[in-house]
Amino acid sequence: MGDVAGRADEAPDTRRPQDTDGAWAAQLLDHLRPAGREPRRVVGWLGPAVGAVVCLRDARGGLLAGEPLALDETVLADLVTGRISAAALEDGGRHVRMVGIPHPQQGPAAGAVLAVSRPEPFDRRAADIVNRTASVLELLLRERELTEAGRRLRRATADLRLAILQLLMVEDTVSARRVAAGLWPGLLEADAARVYVLEGSPADRDRLAEDCADVTGGEALVVRCPAMDGHVIVVTPRPAAGERLRSLVDGRPGVFLGGSLRQRLARTATAYAQAISALAVARFRPDQTAVFAERTRPARLMEPAALRAWSAGVLRPLDRLPHHIRAELLATTRLGLEFTAVNAAKVLGVSRNTVRARMDRVETLLGTDFSDLTTRAAAHLALNTEAAREPQDSDEPPPPAPARLGDLLTSAALRTWADDLLGRLDGDGRDLRGTLCAWLAADSNAERTARDLGVHAQTVREHVRAAEPVLERQLLAMGSDLYEVVLAHLSTGALAVPALGR
Numbered sequence: 180m181g182d183v184a185g186r187a188d189e190a191p192d193t194r195r196p197q198d199t200d201g202a203w204a205a206q207l208l209d210h211l212r213p214a215g216r217e218p219r220r221v222v223g224w225l226g227p228a229v230g231a232v233v234c235l236r237d238a239r240g241g242l243l244a245g246e247p248l249a250l251d252e253t254v255l256a257d258l259v260t261g262r263i264s265a266a267a268l269e270d271g272g273r274h275v276r277m278v279g280i281p282h283p284q285q286g287p288a289a290g291a292v293l294a295v296s297r298p299e300p301f302d303r304r305a306a307d308i309v310n311r312t313a314s315v316l317e318l319l320l321r322e323r324e325l326t327e328a329g330r331r332l333r334r335a336t337a338d339l340r341l342a343i344l345q346l347l348m349v350e351d352t353v354s355a356r357r358v359a360a361g362l363w364p365g366l367l368e369a370d371a372a373r374v375y376v377l378e379g380s381p382a383d384r385d386r387l388a389e390d391c392a393d394v395t396g397g398e399a400l401v402v403r404c405p406a407m408d409g410h411v412i413v414v415t416p417r418p419a420a421g422e423r424l425r426s427l428v429d430g431r432p433g434v435f436l437g438g439s440l441r442q443r444l445a446r447t448a449t450a451y452a453q454a455i456s457a458l459a460v461a462r463f464r465p466d467q468t469a470v471f472a473e474r475t476r477p478a479r480l481m482e483p484a485a486l487r488a489w490s491a492g493v494l495r496p497l498d499r500l501p502h503h504i505r506a507e508l509l510a511t512t513r514l515g516l517e518f519t520a521v522n523a524a525k526v527l528g529v530s531r532n533t534v535r536a537r538m539d540r541v542e543t544l545l546g547t548d549f550s551d552l553t554t555r556a557a558a559h560l561a562l563n564t565e566a567a568r569e570p571q572d573s574d575e576p577p578p579p580a581p582a583r584l585g586d587l588l589t590s591a592a593l594r595t596w597a598d599d600l601l602g603r604l605d606g607d608g609r610d611l612r613g614t615l616c617a618w619l620a621a622d623s624n625a626e627r628t629a630r631d632l633g634v635h636a637q638t639v640r641e642h643v644r645a646a647e648p649v650l651e652r653q654l655l656a657m658g659s660d661l662y663e664v665v666l667a668h669l670s671t672g673a674l675a676v677p678a679l680g681r
Contacts, residue, residue, distance in 0.1 A: 203228055203304075203308055206224065206228070207221075207224070207308070207311060207312060207315055216319055216322060217319070218235060218243060218244050218316055218319045218320060218323070219243075219244040219245075221244075221312060221315055221316055221319065222235050222244040222245045222316075223244075223245075225295070225308070225309070225312050226245070228308055229295060229297065229301075229305040229308050229309065230297055230299075230305075231295045231296055231297035231305075232245070232246050232248060232295070232296045232297070233245040233246070233293070233294070233295050233296075234246055234247060234248040234250075234293075234294045234295075234296075235291060235292075235293055235294075235316065236255075236291060236292050236294070237290070237291050238259050238282075238288070238289060238290055238291065238292075240255075243291060243320075248275075248294050248296055250275070250277065250294055251268065251270075254266050254268065254277060255277070255292060258277055258278075258279040258289050258292050259279070259288060259289050259292065260287075260288055260289075261279070261281075261285075261287030261288040261289060262287075263279070264278070264279050264281075264289075265277065265278045265279065265310075267301070269300075272298060273296050273297075273298065274296070274297055274298070274299065274300050274301055275294060275295065275296045276294070276295045276301055276306065276309050277292055277293065277294045277295075278292070278293045278309060278310065278313040279291075279292055280292065280293060280313055280316055280317045280320060281317065282321075283321065290320065291316070291320055293309070293312065293313045293316060295309050336362070337402075337403060339358065339362065340400055340401065340402045341402050341403075341405060341528065342358060342528070343355050343358050343359050343367075343400060344400060344402045344412065344414065344447070344526075345526070345527055345528040346358065347414065347444060347445075347447035347448075348447055348448045348451070348510055348514065348526060348527055349448075349506060349507050349510040349511070349527065350445045350447075350448075350506040350509075350510055351503070351506070352367070352444045352445055355367060355444070356368070359400070363397065363400070366397075366398065366399075366400060366416075367400075367416070367444060368416075369416035369444075370443060370444060371416065371441050371442060371443050371444065372414050372415055372416040372441070372442065372444060372447070372450070373414075373415060373416075373420070373421065373438055373439050373440070373441050373442070373450065374412065374413070374414050374438070374439040374442075374447060374450035374451050374453070374454045375412070375413040375415070375420075375421065375424055375436060375437065375438045375439070375454055376404070376410055376411070376412055376413075376436070376437050376438075376451070376454040376455055376457075376458050377391065377410065377411045377413070377424065377427070377428070377434065377435070377436050378407075378409050378410055378434065378435045378436075378437075378458055378462075379409055379411075379431075379433060379434040379435075380409055380433060381408035381409045384403060384408065384409055384410075384411060385403075387411050387427070387434065388401055388403055388411045390427050391411055391413055391424065391427065394423040394424065394426065394427060395413065395415060395417070395420050395423060395424070398415060398416075398417045398420065399413050399414060399415035399417065399420055400412075400413065400414040400415070401413050402414075404525075404526070405525040405526060405528065406518070406521075406522040406523075406525035406526050407522070412451065412454075414447065414450075421438055421470070424436055424438075425466075425468050428466070428467050428468055429466070431467075434467065435458055435461040435462050435467045435468070436458070436461055436467065436468040436469070437454045437455060437456070437457030437458025437459070437460070437461050437468075437469055437470075437471070438453075438454055438457055438468075438469070438470040438471065439451070439453035439454040439457070439470075439471050440453060440470075440471050445566075446566050446567070448510050448513055448514055448566075449513070449563065449566050449567070451526075452513075452514075452517045452658065452659060453471035454471065455658070456471055456653075456658065456659060456660065457469040457470055457471040457472075459653055459656075460472075476663070477560070477593060477596070477597075477663055477666040477667070477670075478560060478563070478564060480590060480592040480593040480596055481587045481588075481590060481593060482587070482590065485582040485586070485587060486564055486582070486587055487564060487568060488582040489561070489564075489582035489583065489584060489587060490560070490561040490562075490564035490565050491565070492582065493545065493557075493558075493561040493679060494509070494545075494561060494562075494565055496544040496545060496546075497509065497541070497544055497545075507537070508537050508540060508541050509541075509562060509565065509566070510527075511523065511527060511529075511533075511534055511537040511538065512537065512538050512541045512558070512562060513559075513562045513563065513566065514526060514527065514534075515534050515535075515537075515538045516549070516555055516558060516559045516562070516657070516662075517559075517657065517658050517659065518657065518658065519657065520534045520535055520538075545558070545679065547677075547678065547679050550622065551622060551677060552619060552622040552623055552665060553619075553665055553669060553674055553675070553676070553677040554677040554678075554679050555662070556661075556662040556665035556666055556669070556677075557584060557677050557679040558679060559659070559662045560662070560666065561679070584676055584677070584679065585676045588666065588669050588670045588676060589670065593666075593670045594670050594671065596667070596670075597666075597667035597668075597670040597671050598671060600650060600664075600667050601664075601667055601668070601671065601673075603649050603650060604646055604649055604650070607645070607649070609642060609645070610642075611642050611645055611646045611649070612646075613632075614628070614632065614638075614639060614642035614643065614646075615642065615643060615646050615654075615664070616668060616673050616674070617631055617632055617639075618639055618642075618643055619664070619665055619668055619674060620674060623654075623661070625637075625639040625640050625643075640655070643655060650664060652664060
């Protein structure tokens with residue numbers, strides 16, 4: 180191997196003046212344009228420009244661009260450590276130039292090495308092109324590194340936002356505030372907040388999330404939903420945030436907004452379910468937005484003290500558990516009853532097996548079976564009553580008699596509501612009410628219902644789907660709407676009251 184840097188091996192420049200007019204410099208500068216900033220393209224241009232084989236390696240010897248070249252490892256070590264900045268070698272008819280590309284955070288050490296090999300000596304023009312190309316590559320590699328660092332930072336920030344949301348979902352507001360305080364001071368200092376869910380196309384979600392962060396001005400927790408690819412979740416205590424988010428939806432086809440009522444931070448999971456329910460309504464609204472409506476809910480038609488006493492009795496077996504474990508089980512079960520186990524797992528940041536294991540434990544403690552739809556509806560009622568309990572509720576006197584679910588369901592106000600709700604179906608000649616009742620009795624299994632009624636399963640699904648706009652509730656999707664309709668059937672006696680809480 181020949182001499183190292185310091186030897187002038189450039190051949191005399193015998194090219195004509197018009198060949199050195201700098202046209203190559205303009206071509207090289209083109210690679211700094213926004214559309215062409217790619218080291219591989221620069222390396223691909225350099226080879227034909229000087230009639231050589233080109234190799235760009237990182238400091239550890241990894242190939243970044245070009246073709247592999249057998250190079251003197253001693254000289255490479257000197258370049259990488261910064262002992263020399265460039266080298267010109269001759270080896271058996273090969274003429275090699277190597278240039279160290281510095282890294283701003285490594286002092287004299289090189290972050291990469293550009294090596295160029297060709298059969299003839301390097302004239303002044305070729306040597307100049309190589310040196311200038313090394314400078315351009317230094318800029319592009321630095322830009323790539325900064326871009327990658329920015330991407331990692333954005334990913335870490337997004338993961339942190341998701342972690343805060345997941346802590347709120349399991350009612351761990353103390354930890355959520357502690358984590359948020361470092362990056363977003365004051366964000367979760369308020370005791371209550373609203374949850375909004377924006378829906379758009381998965382391809383545009385990143386842009387939608389950035390727009391949400393911009394319009395809320397750092398006063399909201401903006402999270403890309405881990406369960407639904409097109410959803411962005413926004414948790415904010417600021418009253419004005421709702422109007423700002425609506426401005427994103429206005430005139431934007433295919434983007435919808437659903438919002439919750441203002442809820443305590445510990446009830447973030449409830450607020451999220453409300454926002455999802457409102458989102459379903461927003462899809463049919465001209466302005467593409469909706470806020471959860473405080474329509475008449477079955478729980479509001481039951482005697483409050485008796486309802487709270489009943490729910491406390493149902494959940495009493497969990498009271499022996501440590502507080503954090505109890506809260507974790509209750510929050511997981513609420514989400515598991517509201518959504519599928521898979522989606523609940525994604526929202527909570529755990530595996531679906533973990534969700535199922537927690538729900539199985541709650542089933543065991545309560546001595547019940549969540550595979551029964553009426554039991555799920557009753558458990559959903561108990562869990563949400565417990566979640567809505569205010570501190571002052573514990574001071575109220577107990578009801579004069581033990582609370583029973585059957586008594587709660589047969590109150591005059593609830594029976595009137597149930598008759599009115601289900602009576603809307605009587606005007607349809609297809610007997611939607613009969614099909615719906617049979618479908619609920621079969622735990623919302625269309626095939627079983629079809630066998631019981633002697634019809635096709637598709638007919639059952641069509642009848643249930645036809646009942647949705649009449650009742651103004653989603654039935655084919657698991658959640659609050661379905662459980663309300665179940666409670667209506669329990670109140671009228673069309674379905675048997677489950678054993679939960681007896």
